[in-house]
Structure formats: C-alpha cells, structure tokens
Amino acid sequence: MPTAFLPIRPDMKATIAEILKRNQLSITESRTKILELFQDTGNALSHSMIEQETGKEFDRVTIYRTLQTFVEKGIIHTIPTADNSVLYALCKEACTQGHHHDNHVHFICDQCNTTYCLDNISTPDIKLPKGFIQTQTDLVVSGICKNCNS
Amino acid sequence: MPTAFLPIRPDMKATIAEILKRNQLSITESRTKILELFQDTGNALSHSMIEQETGKEFDRVTIYRTLQTFVEKGIIHTIPTADNSVLYALCKEACTQGHHHDNHVHFICDQCNTTYCLDNISTPDIKLPKGFIQTQTDLVVSGICKNCNS
C-alpha cells in the first residue's frame, strides 16, 4: 500500500522513479522526462509547452496519454483558465488516486502567462442556493505576478 | 449615450432589437435568434449547443463571430470550466462595453451539465502573497443542481 512519506532527495531521478512505481506505472523515458519538467519549472504547464520543452523527442499522442495517465493517478491536476486553455500542475503528496485535494487557489499572470498554485490559500466555502450541492470549487485569480511586478 | 434602464417587455423581439441597437450592432437574423436563445434558456450555452439549437440555419463561422461580438460589447461573458469547454452567458445590464462586471459565482451541474450564473453570490476577496496583484477572479462551483437533486 502506497503513499509513504517522500522526502526531497538530491537525486531527482530516483525520486521520480519512486513516484511512478508508487502509482503502478512502468518507468519510461517520456514519463520520467515529463515529470522532471514539472518538478524543474515548479509551475503549471500546458501540453504545447511540454511539446516545446521536450523538442521532438516524444510524439504528441504520447504526451497527451502521459498527461491523462498522470491526472488519473493523481500525480498532476488540471487548472481551469479564463481563456480555456488546458493547464496541468503537480499535485501535492496528499493527492490520492482519482480523488484530488487540489482545493487551492490558482493564479495566472496576465503578462508572463505563468500559472502558480497558491498551495497555502484554499478555496473559500460558498453558500449555495437551496437545493444545490457542492462537490468541487475552482478558483482562479488573474493579474500581475511578483516577478512581473517590479 | 446608451445604457438607459431596460424593462422586461412582453414583446421580446423589440427588447432584443434594443439591446443590439444600444450596442451599435445592426439587427440581423442570426444575432436576434442567438440572443433570443440566451434569454429563453436562461443559463449558459456553448458554441455547439447553439449550433444544435439553431439547426443548420447559420454557418459555424457566423456563430463564432456573433459570440465574439457579443463578448466584446459586453452582452455576454465567458465562463471558465473545469473541463475547459467554452461557455457563454448573458451579462446583467450593468455590464459595460469591454469591461465586464461578471464577478459572480458560476455553478455547473455534474449530472445535467447545466451552467448557472449565481448572480447574487459574488466572488470573495482573496489575500494574495506579497507582490501579486489581482485584476480578476473566476470561481466555478460544480456539483448537483436543484433540478437534479430531487
């Protein structure tokens, strides 16, 4: 049974392999490289960004399928954006398979287009009208990020 | 100068024409029919829904352009969704050209897929980390709507 505590190791490669193993995924080059990308950049990525960053190393389809798989396993989550492009970001360790705990606020910079997961800010409780039942809340703030604001 | 108070009239046709005129748009069949659709259904619509509802009456391109125009004029606004499909909904009268006041919460039903504008519930203020400046907040709640919950 998975989800042991996972310390951040100096050798990233090993850590990435562990993440894949823990999720019963075979360790392939594309999965490793894409996971690495997420860890290295730290913020959200789109399919096309990943395609660019990895060059022509992997097929478009492989990237799509890898992202799908990662979402299913709870390794990454999708972020709804105002311009309706699909973004993905690493889940915190707490995320369990299929059932994401990504109840944090997302921030998209209008200028540099970077998307941040504001892990420390959680989505507020919304009082819905009678008869409505809430299962998920997505909150996306856009504006100027701290890098562009200087 | 426009934006006079606009009462809800028994003759919808006239009202729709007025909305178009007020926004310096010529009154065409497609614009009228599409605006009518929004008023009749009351909730959010996607491009494909509009295409279905209007049959093959209008070209795909015309629908795209009509929606674009309506967004620019502040007649409708877009709604970001978790599955990244593009949805549009009527703005309240307060919306002014280019500058939307759509600071209300949206609700999407997981079951019937209907999207509601919860006009009375406005988006909360989020305290961002130092250096971040907020210009817009989008909040989408999903779950079960009052029609499906019975």
Add this chain to the structure above:
DNA sequence: TAATGTTTTGCAACGATGTTGCAAATTCAA
C-alpha cells in the same frame, strides 16, 4: 420605396487541438 454605401454572412481553406486503432518497441517479471 429605391439607390447607395456599409456591415454581415457563407463558403472554402487552413491550423491547432485532441482522439483512436494498430503494429512495433520498450519495460517488467520470471
């Protein structure tokens, strides 16, 4: 109401995005 100029529409063609089936290659386990 008819003639005029302007705006809008429909068509064709295109690019980007995302999906599926299948054979070849890779990974895993013994």
Add this chain to the structure above:
DNA sequence: TTGAATTTGCAACATCGTTGCAAAACATTA
C-alpha cells in the same frame, strides 16, 4: 534472457476555431 504485458509512434480522423473574400443583408438617405 525470454516471454507477456504495457507503452510508444504512426496514420488517420474528428472537433474546434480562424481568416480572406465575394455575395447577401442591412441601414441610411433621398
């Protein structure tokens, strides 16, 4: 190292959205 299972790349396709341009619809003036 070998065989079974999984994953990848390719081809083909469907959907979504955009652009240029000629024809049609609309608004305006007389």
